[in-house]
Amino acid sequence: MTAKFPEYGDKPDENAQEINDYSTNVMAEKVLEKSLEDINKTLERMDKGTYGICRYCQKPINPKRLMARPTANSCIDCKTKLQEENE
Numbered sequence: 001m002t003a004k005f006p007e008y009g010d011k012p013d014e015n016a017q018e019i020n021d022y023s024t025n026v027m028a029e030k031v032l033e034k035s036l037e038d039i040n041k042t043l044e045r046m047d048k049g050t051y052g053i054c055r056y057c058q059k060p061i062n063p064k065r066l067m068a069r070p071t072a073n074s075c076i077d078c079k080t081k082l083q084e085e086n087e
């Protein structure tokens with residue numbers, strides 16, 4: 001006589017999947033919240049007339065960079081410098 005637990009094998013997987021989905025949702029939410037924050041800040045800068053100006057060196061940001069990343073608030077030079085400092 002063998003006791004059968006048909007869900008036994010599936011459940012841990014399902015739980016893992018649930019945790020996985022949850023993490024993905026939390027991550028997505030954080031990314032979206034950050035994006036929203038960036039967009040709001042960008043709109044604010046447009047209002048103030050500082051859009052497209054690097055917040056660090058006050059020079060105009062390359063339009064190509066703005067096209068690729070409309071919420072950019074620093075020029076490539078400063079961004080590169082900051083990233084190097086962070087590493």
Ligand SMILES: [Zn+2]
Nearest residue numbers: 054057075078
């Ligand atoms: Zn700059």
